[in-house]
Amino acid sequence: MENLDNFRSEVKAWLDNNCPPSMRTGADPKTPHDEVWGGRKAEYKNPESKIWLDRMGEKGWTMPTVPKEYGGGGLSKEEVKVLNEEMFLIGAKTPLLSFGIWMLAPVLLEYGTEEQKKEHLPKIIKGEIRWCQGYSEPGSGSDLASLATKAEDKGDHFLVNGQKVWTSYADKADWIFALVRTGPLEPKHDGISFLLIDMETQGVSTKPITLISGKSPFCETFFDDVEVPKENIVGELNAGWTIAKKLLQHERTFISNFGLAAAAGSKKDLVTIAKKHFGEDAGKISNSFFRTEVADHKIKEHAFGLTLKRAGDEGGKASAVASMFKYYGTEHNKKRHELMISAMGKDGVAWDGDEFDQEDKNLTRSWLRTKGNSLEGGTSEVQLNVISKRVLGLPS
Amino acid sequence: MKLVLNEEQQFLKDTAKNFAEERTPINHFRNLRDAKDSLLWDKEIWDEMVKLGWAGILIPEEYGGSDFGITGMSVVLQECGKTLTPSPLLATAVLGAYAIKEFGTDEQKSKYLPLIADGEITTAVAFDESSHHDISNTELSAVEADGNFVLNGSKKLVVDGSSADVLIVLGRTSGAKGEMAGLSLFILESHTDGVSRAKLDMADSRNYANIEFNDVVVSPNALLGSREAGGEAMDHILDIGRIALSAEMLGNSEAAFSTTIDYLKERKQFGVLIGTFQALQHRAAEMFCEIELTKSSVMAAMQGADENSNQLQVLASLAKSISGDTLHLVSNEAIQMHGGIGVTDEYDLGFFLKRARVTEQIFGSVNFHKERYANLSGF
Numbered sequence: 001m002e003n004l005d006n007f008r009s010e011v012k013a014w015l016d017n018n019c020p021p022s023m024r025t026g027a028d029p030k031t032p033h034d035e036v037w038g039g040r041k042a043e044y045k046n047p048e049s050k051i052w053l054d055r056m057g058e059k060g061w062t063m064p065t066v067p068k069e070y071g072g073g074g075l076s077k078e079e080v081k082v083l084n085e086e087m088f089l090i091g092a093k094t095p096l097l098s099f100g101i102w103m104l105a106p107v108l109l110e111y112g113t114e115e116q117k118k119e120h121l122p123k124i125i126k127g128e129i130r131w132c133q134g135y136s137e138p139g140s141g142s143d144l145a146s147l148a149t150k151a152e153d154k155g156d157h158f159l160v161n162g163q164k165v166w167t168s169y170a171d172k173a174d175w176i177f178a179l180v181r182t183g184p185l186e187p188k189h190d191g192i193s194f195l196l197i198d199m200e201t202q203g204v205s206t207k208p209i210t211l212i213s214g215k216s217p218f219c220e221t222f223f224d225d226v227e228v229p230k231e232n233i234v235g236e237l238n239a240g241w242t243i244a245k246k247l248l249q250h251e252r253t254f255i256s257n258f259g260l261a262a263a264a265g266s267k268k269d270l271v272t273i274a275k276k277h278f279g280e281d282a283g284k285i286s287n288s289f290f291r292t293e294v295a296d297h298k299i300k301e302h303a304f305g306l307t308l309k310r311a312g313d314e315g316g317k318a319s320a321v322a323s324m325f326k327y328y329g330t331e332h333n334k335k336r337h338e339l340m341i342s343a344m345g346k347d348g349v350a351w352d353g354d355e356f357d358q359e360d361k362n363l364t365r366s367w368l369r370t371k372g373n374s375l376e377g378g379t380s381e382v383q384l385n386v387i388s389k390r391v392l393g394l395p396s
Numbered sequence: 397m398k399l400v401l402n403e404e405q406q407f408l409k410d411t412a413k414n415f416a417e418e419r420t421p422i423n424h425f426r427n428l429r430d431a432k433d434s435l436l437w438d439k440e441i442w443d444e445m446v447k448l449g450w451a452g453i454l455i456p457e458e459y460g461g462s463d464f465g466i467t468g469m470s471v472v473l474q475e476c477g478k479t480l481t482p483s484p485l486l487a488t489a490v491l492g493a494y495a496i497k498e499f500g501t502d503e504q505k506s507k508y509l510p511l512i513a514d515g516e517i518t519t520a521v522a523f524d525e526s527s528h529h530d531i532s533n534t535e536l537s538a539v540e541a542d543g544n545f546v547l548n549g550s551k552k553l554v555v556d557g558s559s560a561d562v563l564i565v566l567g568r569t570s571g572a573k574g575e576m577a578g579l580s581l582f583i584l585e586s587h588t589d590g591v592s593r594a595k596l597d598m599a600d601s602r603n604y605a606n607i608e609f610n611d612v613v614v615s616p617n618a619l620l621g622s623r624e625a626g627g628e629a630m631d632h633i634l635d636i637g638r639i640a641l642s643a644e645m646l647g648n649s650e651a652a653f654s655t656t657i658d659y660l661k662e663r664k665q666f667g668v669l670i671g672t673f674q675a676l677q678h679r680a681a682e683m684f685c686e687i688e689l690t691k692s693s694v695m696a697a698m699q700g701a702d703e704n705s706n707q708l709q710v711l712a713s714l715a716k717s718i719s720g721d722t723l724h725l726v727s728n729e730a731i732q733m734h735g736g737i738g739v740t741d742e743y744d745l746g747f748f749l750k751r752a753r754v755t756e757q758i759f760g761s762v763n764f765h766k767e768r769y770a771n772l773s774g775f
Contacts, residue, residue, distance in 0.1 A: 271775045285775050295770040303718050306692035310399035324685050387684055388677035392657050395669045 007079055011086045018055045020048035025091025037097050038127025040174050056095040057126035063101055066109070071122030099168070100124035100131040104177050107194075107247050111235040120196070133251075134164040134178030134197075134221055135244070142382050144179075145188045145241060149223060151180035151195060158182070158195065158233075160203075160226040166376065170206040170219035174199055183238045194240035196232040203227075213368035251377045252326035268363055270294060270336060274343040290343065297332075297339060304328055323390075327383035330373035337367040397703060399695045401471065408468050411448065412475035419444065420481040422744045428482065429601040435559050436603040437482040445483055446515030454493045454636075459509035461493070466636060466701040470643035470694070477647025480747055482602055484518040487556035490640045492519025495564050495581070495633045499621035504583065508562065520560035520586075521637075522551035522607055523630055529760045531566060531630050532576045536609060538567035545569075545582065545619075547590075547612040555758065557605030558595040560586055565609070566630050569623055579627035581620040588612055599750040635712035638759045639697045642715035645723045645755050646694050649687055652730040652748040656680070659734055676733055683726055690715075690722045710772050717765035720756045727752040 022031040032045035036053055044050045056062050059073060064080045066072020075083065105124050108117055123129040140147040149162025160180060170176065176197050183191025197204065203226040209218040235243050271285070274294055278287040285291040307328075311321055340363060341348040350356035350364055374380040388394045401409065420441060428436055445451065453469040455461020462468075469490060476483065489512070496508050511517045523531050536549025547567055551557070563586050571578025586593070590612035596604040621629040657680060660671030670676060697715035700708055727749040731738035738745050756762060 271773075275775065280775075283774060284770070291770060291775065292766065294775060295766040298773060298775075299714055299717055299766065299769055300689070302714055303689040303693045306399065306696045307689050310692045310695060313399045324688060327681075328685050328689075381678070384678040384681040385674075387681035388674075391684060392677075392680055394657070394660060394671040394677050394680065396672060 004078055004082060008082050008086065011083055014059075015086055015090055015092065018052075019087075019090060019092050020052055022046060022048045023052040023093045023095075035097060036095060036127070037130055037169070037172065039130025039172065040128070041172055042127075042130070052093070053095045053127050057128075060125055062096045062098070062127065063105060063121075063125045066105065066121060066125065070109075070117050071125040096127045098124065098127065098130070099133055100129065103133060103247050103250050104131050106250055107177075107234065107243055110246070111194075111243055113231075115231065116196075116234065129174045130169070130172060132167050132170045132173035132176050132199075132221075133247075134167050134170075134176045136166045137163060138165050142379055144244070145192065147179055147181060147192065149178065149180050150184065151182050151193065151228065153182070153230075154227075157230060158228045160195070160197065160223045160228055162223050164221040164223075165218075166209075167206070167219050167221045168217045170199075170221045171208055176204075176221065177234075179240055179244055182240075186238060189241045191238055192240040192244065193237055194234040194243045195228060196234060197223075197226065197228050201226050201228065211369070211372065213365045216369075248378060249322045252322040252383075268340060268359070270297065270340055270343065273340050277343050277345055277347070293339060297335060300332060301336075304332060321391075323378070323383040323386040326377060327374075327380050327387070330370075331380060333373055334370045337363075337370045341367050397696065397699050397705070399692060399699065401467065404464070405467050405471055408464070409471040409475060412450075412472040413478075415444075415448070416475050416479040416481050420476070420479050422479050422747065425480045425482055425601075425747065426744070434595075436601060437484060441481075442483055443515060445485065446513075450485060451489045451515050452493070452509075452513030453489060455497060455509050455513045459497075459505055460513035461509065466639060467698040470640045470698040473640050473644040474647040474650075474694075477644035478651040480648070480651075480744075480751060484556055484560075486637065486640060486644070487520050487560065488512060488518040491521040491555075491633060491637045492560075492562065492564060494636045495521060495620060495629075496583070498633065499581065499629050500583075503617070504620065508583070517561040518556060518559060519562045519564060520554050520557045520605075521564045521633065522554045522557065523566040523634070524552050525550060526552065529758070529764055531579070531627060531634075533573055534566050534568050534579055534627075535573050536565065536567045538569045538580055538582065540569075544613050544615055547582065547609040547614065549609055551607045551609075553596065553598075553604050553758065554607050556603045557607055558593055558603055562586060563591070563607070564620060566626055569626075576627040576631075578624060579630065580623045581626040581629055582614055582618045583620045584612070584614050584618050588614070598754060600747075600754040601750070602754070631709075634759055635708055636701060638712045638716040638765075639694070639701055641755060641759055642690075642694050642712075642719040643698065645719040645752070646687075646690050648748055648751060648755070649690065649719070649723045649726045652726050652745060653683055653687060655745065656726075656730040656733050663735075670733075679729060679733070683722075683729060686722045686725060690719050693718045710769060713760075713765040713769040713772065716760060717762045717769060720762040720765070723752045724756060724762070 021027060034044055034046050034049040036049050038053060060066065060068060060071050061073045061083060064073035064075040064083055065077070068074035101124060105121060108120060124131065135144060137147050137149060149160065149164060151158035151160045164178060167176065176199055178195050178197055179192050180195050181191055182193040203224040205222045206219045209216055209220060211218065271294060274285045274290060278285055278290060280286055285294060308325065344360070347360055350360045352361060389396065428438065449462050450472055452461030453464045453472070454466065456463045473485060476485065493509065493512050496504055500508070512519065525535060526533060536547060536551065538545045538547050547565065551565065563584055565582045565584065567580055567582055568578055569580040590610045592608045592610070593605040596606060598604055660676060660680065661669060663670045693715045697711040700711040705711060730745055731749060734745060737743050
């Protein structure tokens with residue numbers, strides 16, 4: 001306890017000296033706000049974003065529980081809690097958003113070789129290398145294991161040919177972690193490997209995808225005779241599917257939490273919108289039919305939030321629960337946006353131009369974007385399959 | 397608030413699970429129904445429950461209880477719900493005991509609580525008077541005369557009303573129908589002159605009565621809690637009852653669901669197990685999610701009640717509405733997925749459906765609690 005108190009004082013002092021003013025709550029609102037994803041191609045409108053990332057990265061506090069030898073903070077769970085609390089107190093911004101941190105690093109820690117951990121983890125933690133995920137292919141959506149991008153053994157390297165789709169931020173990323181077919185003759189799940197590919201290698205190219213919501217982070221990524229060193233394989237040859245599934249759990253939990261966090265943090269509150277556009281009558285939403293829908297929705301939201309909390313209190317359970325959260329969280333988020341659009345009436349489908357508030361236009365885009373939530377990271381139907389089979393044990 | 401049971405609560409839940417499986421499997425209830433038993437719960441079973449201390453879970457130790465809390469009480473009901481175990485737990489150990497413990501005078505507590513904890517008396521709480529739950533619609537009059545109160549009026553669908561030794565009655569001492577103000581609670585023996593009870597035969601084969609009060613004279617000592625503050629008191633007592641009942645309903649859902657999943661794994665049609673059909677798999681998976689959400693809501697509500705949360709009303713309405721919605725869904729789907737056997741009397745599933753439609757109504761329906769949730773949440 002005493003050690004923890006000492007640690008708290010150290011953290012407090014360090015943050016005080018090192019967290020730049022514009023990275024804290026209360027910063028001048030005119031300061032440009034960067035979404036910091038790091039990487040070689042990163043551009044910073046606000047130089048303090050970069051300073052904050054470098055300082056936190058140097059401490060290893062972007063991944064505080066990772067051992068110091070891999071560039072992490074080497075902190076205990078209790079110490080991480082203290083760090084989070086102290087950052088929360090001064091309203092410190094998250095220094096780095098990163099697929100490397102959320103998805104790849106946990107996989108490397110579990111399956112990577114010592115060399116891979118030493119090579120890649122520090123760069124992820126410092127935000128020097130930005131990663132993207134190469135999973136889906138044009139012919140392999142829900143049936144991901146049917147993927148066809150092939151990696152042929154050429155002695156000292158793999159020769160990769162094929163195409164990935166829905167690679168978020170591929171055009172901004174430095175490296176990609178990809179699922180490739182290394183065993184064309186094996187059963188489909190047993191011929192897949194998990195491969196790390198430097199996107200500066202000859203033969204890698206990307207092309208952005210425009211969604212119904214307009215611009216999007218998604219890209220297509222092409223591999224045309226790309227030579228990848230053999231040591232870039234993570235785990236055993238043809239054992240990539242196990243790793244892929246593990247990583248999908250991280251992703252699913254992340255996406256479902258994201259939906260709820262978005263609801264909690266959103267400036268656009270369903271009740272506020274409903275009261276504004278329908279009017280209110282003694283504090284109640286005037287349209288009684290719509291009010292019923294809001295009540296239904298709010299009750300489900302409350303119960304879902306409690307379920308996330310319960311899962312945490314129970315110590316976090318198996319993969320199938322991640323499927324439930326992914327399914328419920330994304331369906332709920334879609335419904336919330338449908339209700340907001342509906343509550344706004346004629347103002348709810350504004351697309352562009354000066355006649356509309358920016359916020360209203362943004363809402364239209366967000367609403368359209370939510371349609372992808374229940375597709376990416378495994379569709380709702382795939383999640384229901386996982387629940388049926390892995391939780392309920394229903395036969396195939 | 398941690399949404400997990402502590403060790404003692406888990407132990408109590410395990411004990412209740414064993415008890416329900418061994419002493420009161422569903423056939424126990426079936427036999428009572430078939431025998432047209434007048435109590436519709438079993439005196440010997442109740443004695444065993446009392447010996448396990450269940451009648452006194454909400455009663456302070458000084459009055460012979462264990463003061464184990466609402467979470468402990470609720471998990472017992474949840475397990476009882478899995479085998480449709482009928483008992484006076486809800487009306488006596490939850491509503492009666494809580495009402496007296498929370499609002500009784502020292503004298504009332506000393507008089508009644510030890511008797512409840514020892515299983516010497518059962519209680520019933522009488523509040524609703526019309527088709528839909530709404531205590532502000534209370535018309536039963538309680539008029540002061542010669543230093544006493546005279547009760548006139550009638551109460552509808554009183555749980556355990558046909559057999560309870562002691563009644564707690566919500567009456568109107570002032571104001572008019574539709575007002576929450578002007579209500580008072582009274583506690584009296586059920587054999588008091590002027591009280592007449594009509595036993596009800598409901599679809600779920602439990603113990604209910606309509607109760608008439610004709611010039612029933614009670615002394616001012618019969619007031620439970622402050623005069624004119626009975627509406628709020630009743631609503632608070634009911635919140636505890638709603639939470640405990642939600643736990644029982646969750647148990648009902650869990651059992652009907654698990655029976656259904658077992659059936660999907662053994663029933664063959666078209667030469668394959670019907671559990672291989674995606675049309676059924678996805679509906680089963682959706683029910684699983686709804687049950688998980690219900691578990692969390694009930695857990696939060698019962699823990700909130702034990703921690704005197706200022707969100708108690710919201711949590712009670714959350715729990716009762718979501719457990720009602722879930723049980724409605726599960727009780728219907730369970731039967732549909734079973735096919736023909738599901739609608740036979742020989743099979744147990746129909747009991748869950750019948751019980752579901754009654755519990756969905758008492759202490760406030762799903763709609764009642766959604767409305768209340770919306771009001772409390774400021775929209």
